[in-house]
Amino acid sequence: MKDISRRSLLAGVSVGAALTGMGLKLGPAFAQEGPIKLGFLGPLSGAQEINGAPALMGAKIAAAQINAAGGINGRMIEIVARDDKATGQEAVAQAQALFGEGVRLILGSIQTAVVLALAPLLEQNNAVLISCAAVADSLTHEEFVPNYFRISDNSYMRYRGLAKVMAEKYPDITTWTGIFPDAAYGHQSWDGFTDGLKEFYPSIAKKDVQISDPVLTKFGATDFKSQLNSLVRSPATGLFNNTNGSDAVTLLAQGANLGLTRKFQAIADGANEFNVPKALGARMVPNFWTAIHWYFGGYQDNPHGKALYEEYVKQTGDKFPPGYLEQGHAAVLAYANAIRAAGDTQSAAVIKALEGMEFDTAKGKRIFRKEDHQAILDLNYITFATGEGDAGWSVSDFVRTPGTELIEPPAPGVPVEFKFK
Secondary structure: OOOOOHHHHHOOOOOOOOHHHHOOOOOOOOOOOOOEEEEEEEOOOOOOHHHHHHHHHHHHHHHHHHHHOOOEOOEOEEEEEEEOOOOHHHHHHHHHHHHHOOOOEEEEOOOHHHHHHHHHHHHHOOOEEEEOOOOOHHHHOOOOOOOEEEOOOOHHHHHHHHHHHHHHHOOOOOEEEEEEEOOHHHHHHHHHHHHHHHHHHHHHHOOOOEEOOOEEEOOOOOOOHHHHHHHHHOOOOEEEEOOOOHHHHHHHHHHHHOOHHHHOOEEEEOOOOOHHHHHHHHHOOOOEEEEEOOOHHHOOOOHHHHHHHHHHHHHHOOOOOOHHHHHHHHHHHHHHHHHHHHOOOOHHHHHHHHOOOEEEEOOEEEEEOOOOOEEEOOEEEEEEEEOOOOOOEEEEEEEEEOHHHOOOOOOOOOOOOOOOO
């Protein structure tokens, strides 16, 4: 498998796929001139580049596809990218720079902290933000602002869904603990996962579940021995992990020497997708399930999904695209559909068009719920067989759950309510 370089992920994309056959409605709508500029804010350097760069690549692929099909009323889409370095402070500075250039339609923002920092700027700058992976429930609940939309799932959906998969696949693992960063998104993910355990083990496995106190970490840790010792002493046999990126790889690599995979019969991972198996290779841990924003193998009968996958492989040589790729792609498709429906690129018109909009993406149909701007979409989960192929692993199972089965009722301005907390 060919490594993905930063240059290939950030490079421009050229593709001739016509989107009229994929459900994107293009045609005469309004008489304006010049390119339609969409701003991208995401981590394009540092530890989180591994997620930000694919999201940008997906956005560029979508823009290239739309442009190859004639654009929107002849106007091309231009992606103006800025590195937010995964911090709220830098995101605000880069957003102000985009506003200064007249760019008001923004996408990206894969971290909750970044969205929270940007939210107060949106209305006062007449801007719109579609975030691509920030899953904290608060963004569409107590911290909701009307100029914000979320193209991804949220914690409530994602982690309750992951718990449902555990109850279905491992009905005999009824004792669980967790490890995650001591941050808002980490605690919210744990709340969602444990809420799901309490609902789905009794209803699916017909067994009660016991939950031990989780172990907390810090971002960027290089030594997890203390946390690993605590986990090994836990009575639990199932582990929820929401450390991410290099933190997760370090945790699991160090844990192998302390018997972590012998201790835990299953690991339910919150967001690492292919990052962990690609990093560990032949050392990949068994019984590792991960939530993934988009599993390409489940959508090859979808015109958007097939075209996106093929273009990614063409550009990188990598056959296992990160789910973040689809997030950036879908956000551009959302803006394109909204601009076409509105006949305008002004923020107020785009917001009105986005609210309640149903549109086709590489992950199937998406709907932006009108009340809270939360996307309703499929939830994807995959697991791996170890010791197979040149990579030392392969995808061995895939679960797709409709978001309608897991989404909470809309409640903008009000904290999410869990069923069993």
